[in-house]
Each structure stands twice: as structure tokens, then as C-alpha cells.
Amino acid sequence: MLYKALISTYGASLAGKSAPLDDPVWHLEWSEDLQLFREYALDALQQAKVYLLDHLAANYTDTLHDAVQEKAESIGVPAMAILGEVQLPNNVNWVEFDNRALAIARFERGSPVTAHDDKPIGSGLRGYLIDDRSDDHLRITMFSRPEGSKVMDPICSLLVNRTADGKLNHDKVNEDLSRTMVNFRWRIGNSKEKIKALRTLHRIDTGYDLFIPYALFAMLVSPDLGGIIPAETETFRAKDVKTARKFGKSWVLGAQKSHLTIRIGPQAAAHMKERQARLEFEQQTQGVRNGPVRHWVSEHERRYRNGKVVLVKGHHRGHETDPGLPTRVMGPRLDKDDFIVALKD
Template identity: 75%
Template structure:
């Protein structure tokens, strides 16, 4: 669980107990900025209300994102505006899901975002830390641990400013760049252009999947929970707690002992099955247009530019209609059929 890894890593580094093999950033480019960020992040993680979405729950929230995105494209409104004002369940919230499994689910159901992908895109674990304690803005920090790699501090966070009325304005977002991570990347050999690309990618990924936590929050307050099933689950086991006490790991003792695991129920499963079938239908319609259905073509002459004239005998054309694909109907040209109305007035009987 990424949440547990971050608490263990940040706590041990701040206590001076981390190893270079476990925490390269801390030992390679130590700085006051890095210490301040980790001190803030550890405190926020310990206070956060924690949600862990299993792979099906994350995919379900993602299908809701696609549905809202379709409506947004039709109406011209931002997706977050269509979702409406959603309040966080606590001042600080952590939402985690499996990014690799989410990418595979998108690819397997032929999600529109994977139209040009040759394979699933997604790796490791992804977690959102949403901090709503500041009255001027909402701080969103996305952590991403890729497969077979260490935890690396995020290169930036997003600050969503509030309007005068106190509403979040997603058109007014400030990117808070991490100076410590810029220094780490420079010392690792990155150019400024490469760092800019990293920041852009992180910003885009943070913004795109931000809908998943908000969809979760909206479902949690809906009458039927939106088809999800939250279950309280132990985060740190009794063994973890005993070990923490024995070795003085106060950062683990100060964290929440449990979190909510989110799974889907029958209603959500039915929604996902229906949407998967519809996306597959649309994909087939795009990739293989069904030609004209089988019909009779009367005998006619075919005239070529060379002057050659060929008599084509009557024959059948087209193929049997596929029951699961839309049919392209071949009709006459718009100017081929004309309805001539007589100028003669209709007769009336005396």
C-alpha cells in the first residue's frame, strides 16, 4: 500500500534513520525545502481519512468519468462542473488505487482514451493527497510509485484557488513546483527541458485522474452509495504496531490504524458490463463499417469514359445484414427523385 510506504519512508528520513538504498532523494540532494515538504506530507498523511479503491472500484469510477466527459463534450462545460460541488469527507483525504490495473481496464474495455494505444498504459500505485485546510485554495498532491522502483517525491502539486464565494475554481489552478525535486533532477543529469516535460506530464496525470477521488466522494454521500461497498480495513496490523513501539517508530504510531476499502456491488458491476458492451459495439462500428445489405440490382448499362458501354445483367449485391452492427443504407441521390406538382387546380364537384 503506497500510503504505508510513504509514512514509513518519510518518518524514517525525518528521524535520520533512512538508508541511501531506500531513499536516494533524501541522501543525494538533502535540503531544507525537502525537509519541510516531507514534514508537511507526513503530518497530512497521518491526519488523512484514507480510502483504498480495489481495481474494479477504480475502473468503475473511471467509467463515470468517461460518461461525464461525453456530456462535457456535448455541452461545453468542464467535467468537474457537471459533477457539481463535491465536499471532501474530511479536511485531509488520501485516495489510492492501482494505476497498472486501471490502465489495463481502460485498454480492455476499449476506452476512448486508449484508442491509439497499442498496449495498456499504467504502472504501479497512485495516490491523491487532498488538503482542504487552507481557506484560499485546495492543495492536491499526487504520489506515484512505478513498478519495480522506489518512492520518489512529486515534482509539483496543484493549488485550486477559491472564488470570493468560497467555491473551488478549476479554471484558476496554480502549479506549485518542488524546488528540491528540480535540484534532484538537475543533479541526476536532467536538462531544464526534461524537467519541464516531467512537470507537464505530472500535472496532466494529476488533473485527469482527479475525477476518480471526486467520483468516490459523490458516491459516498448518495442514497445507495452509487453502487459501491465501503469496508473498514486494518492498515497497520498489531505486529506493525508492536514493532513500531519496540524500535521507536512514532510516525507509524501516529497514523490512522484503519482505512476504508472500496469495492463495487451488483449495481456498479451491471453498469460496467453495459458500458463495456456499448464501447465494444462502437469500436466495431468505427473499425468495420457494414456495407449495403443484400438487394437486387436491375439490368442496366454501364458507361465508361473511354466510350465503352457494357450491359450489366440483373444481379444481387451486398451481403446479409449483421444483427449487431449498424447498416449503411444505400438510397437514391437527393436529386434522383423529384415530386412534380401539377399546376392544374383540383376539380371540385358542384
């Protein structure tokens, strides 16, 4: 889990017990700002309600994003706006998923976000730290760790400001840039252009995939919509806790003892199966060499420009309907993007 890696790495470095290979950012580009951020992040992670989506649950949640994206774009609002006001389950929440597995699933199902990609784009793990403790803003920090990398610190966070009555103003979102990470990227040889691109990409990814944790929160209070199954799971094993006590790793002892693993239930699994079957069927029928579904063509005359008239006898045309294509939809249809979320009062 990325959650465990962050707790262990940040805690060890703040206690002066990490090695350069374990935490290159801390040892190459320590700054007072980095120290303050790490202290804040460790405290928030220890207080957070932790959710871990397995690859099927993350993919299922993301299909809801695809379902509402077209409508959202047509009316000029973010896809999240269609979810409505979603109440956060806790003041601080952590939602984690496998970004590589999600990227592969998006590519294979032809998600709109992969329309211009020739291969899956995404690596490692991704986690959202959503902090709602401030009266002035909601802080959203997206952490990621690409495969083979030890770097986990974000280059920026997003701050959603509140109006005078305490409501979130999604039209006024500020970026909290990490100068330490900009300097670190420069130190390891990244050009100004690449650093700017990384900063922009991180900000875009943070906003786009924010739909996943919010859709999860909505489904947790709307079981008829989601078909998901949360199960409490031990975060740090008894062996890890025993070792932490022995060597004084207070950062591990202060972390959440368990988290909720999110898996899909029968309803969601049926929806995913039906969706995949329909996508495959549409791909077959949309091919240039494939004709329409088999149907009867009545006898008729075909008239040509040179005056020739040909009598065409009645005949069947097209392909036989696939008998294995599901006819009952167990989840949101591809052409239906309206759904109702039952929210807490």
C-alpha cells in the same frame, strides 16, 4: 499501499533512521524546503480519511469519466464540472488506486485517453492527498511510485484558490513547484527537456485523474449512482503496530488505524459487463469486412450508368444479431452522459 510506504519512508527519514537506498531523494538532495514538505505531508497523511479503490472500482469510476468527457469538451468545461459541487468527506482525504491496473483497463476498453497509445501507459501506485484546511486554497498533491522505484515525492502540487466568499475558483489554479525534485532529477542525469516534460506530465495527470477521487466522493453519498461497497480494512497490522512501539516509530503509531477499501457491487459489476459486451459488439460491426445487422431487403430495380436495369429479388442481408448482447443497461449507457449526484447539504 502507497499510503503506508509514504508514512514509513517520510517518518523514518525525518527521524534520521533511513538508509540512502530506502530514500534516495532525502539522502541525495536534502533541503530545508524538502524537510518542510515532508513534515507537512506526514502530518496531513496522519489526519487524512483514507480510501483505497481496488482495480475494479477504479476502472468503474473511470468509466464515468469517459461517459462525461465528450459532453464536457463540447461545452468547454472540465469533466469534473459536470459532477457539480462535491462536498469533501473530511478536511484531509487520501484516495489511492493501482495506476498500472487502471492503465491496462483503459487500453483494453478503448478509453479516449488511450486513443494514440499502442500499449498501456502507466506504472505503480497513485494516490491523491486533498487538503482542504486552508482558508485561501485547496491543495491537491498527487503522489506516485513507479514499479521498481523508491522515489515518491511529487515534482509539483496544485493550489486551487478561493474567492472572497470562500468558494473554489477552478479557473485560477497555481502550481507549487518542488525545486528539490527539479534539482534531484538534474543530479541523477535528467536533461532540462526531460525535467520539463516530467513536470508538465505530472501536472496534466494530476488534473485528469482528479476526477476519480471526486467521483468517488460523489458516489459515497449517492449509492443509486455508484453501486460501490466501502468496507473498513485494517491499515497497519497488529504486528506492525507492536514493532512500531518497540522501536519508537511514532510516525506509524500516529497514522490512521484503518481505511475504507472500495469495491464494486452487483449493479456496478452488471454495468461493466454490459459495457464490455457493447464495446465488443461495436468493434465487430464497425470492421470494414463486417456488414450491417441482418435485415430484409425488398425487391427493387438496380439501374446502372450504361442504361442496364437489373431486378433484384427480395433477400436477407447482414449478420445475425448477437443473442448474447444484453438489452438492459444496469449503469450509464455509452451514449448517455447525464447523471444526477445527490449531494450533502
